[in-house]
Amino acid sequence: MQLFDVVVVGAGLAGRLFAIGLAKRGITVASIDHEDSSHILNATRDGRTTAITLGSKRLFENLNLWDAIAPHAQRIQQIRVFENGSPWTLDYDAKDVSEDPMGYIAENFFIRSSLYQHTPDNITVFSPSTIKTCERTDAHATVTLTTGEILRAPLLVAADGRYSKLRSQTNIRLTANDYDQNALVTHIIHEKPHNDTAYEIFTKEGPLAVLPLLDDPETGQHKSGIVWCKPRNFNWASLDDQALKNMFQKTFPYHGEVVFSSKRWTYPLGYTKVSSMIDTRIALLGDAGHVVHPIAGQGVNLGWRDAAILIDELAAAKAQGLDLGSPYLLQRYDQLRKFDRLSVLWATDGISCLYQSQFPPLKFARNAAFAILNRVMPFKRVVMRHAMGII
Numbered sequence: 196m197q198l199f200d201v202v203v204v205g206a207g208l209a210g211r212l213f214a215i216g217l218a219k220r221g222i223t224v225a226s227i228d229h230e231d232s233s234h235i236l237n238a239t240r241d242g243r244t245t246a247i248t249l250g251s252k253r254l255f256e257n258l259n260l261w262d263a264i265a266p267h268a269q270r271i272q273q274i275r276v277f278e279n280g281s282p283w284t285l286d287y288d289a290k291d292v293s294e295d296p297m298g299y300i301a302e303n304f305f306i307r308s309s310l311y312q313h314t315p316d317n318i319t320v321f322s323p324s325t326i327k328t329c330e331r332t333d334a335h336a337t338v339t340l341t342t343g344e345i346l347r348a349p350l351l352v353a354a355d356g357r358y359s360k361l362r363s364q365t366n367i368r369l370t371a372n373d374y375d376q377n378a379l380v381t382h383i384i385h386e387k388p389h390n391d392t393a394y395e396i397f398t399k400e401g402p403l404a405v406l407p408l409l410d411d412p413e414t415g416q417h418k419s420g421i422v423w424c425k426p427r428n429f430n431w432a433s434l435d436d437q438a439l440k441n442m443f444q445k446t447f448p449y450h451g452e453v454v455f456s457s458k459r460w461t462y463p464l465g466y467t468k469v470s471s472m473i474d475t476r477i478a479l480l481g482d483a484g485h486v487v488h489p490i491a492g493q494g495v496n497l498g499w500r501d502a503a504i505l506i507d508e509l510a511a512a513k514a515q516g517l518d519l520g521s522p523y524l525l526q527r528y529d530q531l532r533k534f535d536r537l538s539v540l541w542a543t544d545g546i547s548c549l550y551q552s553q554f555p556p557l558k559f560a561r562n563a564a565f566a567i568l569n570r571v572m573p574f575k576r577v578v579m580r581h582a583m584g585i586i
Contacts (some may be wrong), residue, residue, distance in 0.1 A: 197225070200513065201223070202346050202351050205228060205359075205480075206232075208245070209481030212258070215260070215315060217510075218315035220513070224272070227326065229339065232320075242458055244408065254499055260310065269391070271296050274393045279446060283566040290364050293583070298492075300406045312517060315337060335348065346439075352480050354478065354483055357481055362483050377464065378461065380460045381421055384416045390407075391407055391421055393406050396446065397550040402550070403422070403424070405420075406422070465486055471483065482499045491582065
């Protein structure tokens with residue numbers, strides 16, 4: 196039997212960052228993942244880009260991880276939001292809130308690379324491996340791995356994604372909703388510069404996000420990533436590049452001529468809410484505790500904020516010699532994450548539902564609201580600070 200302070204199940208963008216943060220605060224960590232790191236770092240595995248909020252960027256800086264991401268991260272200075280065909284927009288400009296940008300866009304591959312550039316001494320990695328059995332008592336949790344190792348710790352952290360097997364062994368209740376949408380993720384090269392601006396366009400079939408990426412360092416070509424949501428029955432694979440280009444430029448003509456420059460990926464969209472982020476000797480982290488619509492680019496950042504709070508709570512408890520899996524500590528984590536978690540879930544779900552309706556009076560009302568809210572600076576600043584992860 197091997198003893199640790201914390202056993203972390205899952206080593207994705209949230210789980211790996213959490214393990215590193217704990218290790219750098221003197222906490223011993225067992226990191227379990229069903230994939231080998233060589234597969235996790237496969238650039239063709241995941242074509243998604245991630246919007247890294249200013250708050251998340253500061254977390255990466257605190258963990259000395261940002262320098263590896265920075266050369267691949269494109270600043271977001273402005274965000275423009277509007278409904279397709281409407282003259283009214285909601286425009287956010289970083290300079291209205293801070294001297295810093297609102298955030299950054301980086302490909303997931305580069306974020307993963309920064310997380311795996313080295314493994315701190317306090318982390319013991321068990322991969323590829325999964326949990327065969329799990330036993331929890333009032334004093335500790337013990338897991339037996341499929342590779343035969345037996346691990347014990349006062350706390351288990353489930354960071355194993357939206358279909359978390361560890362969560363399924365708890366009394367935590369789950370509310371899930373399938374949006375009946377798929378998101379197409381791909382990259383484009385375009386004629387006109389993006390001017391550090393991200394776009395969110397609502398269409399009757401689903402939102403389209405156009406996210407600025409760094410210009411190609413060799414050719415100077417302008418690049419962006421797109422996340423395009425359409426109903427599940429829409430067959431993305433039936434479109435060749437020319438047909439996709441025509442459809443895209445009809446919806447988004449602002450970057451001039453475009454060329455689709457990468458592989459395409461599609462992902463199903465859903466919503467997951469849990470009754471609690473904790474159970475006896477278990478805490479949920481990232482997608483194991485919440486899955487949101489990508490409409491505001493908050494999903495991964497929500498998981499990183501989970502990690503930041505739980506790292507601080509565990510480090511403080513460790514320094515005082517306290518039980519790292521005590522009911523008090525876990526309840527405090529659950530309460531500290533409740534408002535942020537639920538507000539993002541409700542906001543993204545509400546916006547998604549609101550823009551699915553094509554009822555004319557509702558369309559007029561929501562677009563008029565854009566025009567009004569665009570002029571109410573106190574409101575805009577609150578929304579921007581929340582989106583930047585600094586509120």
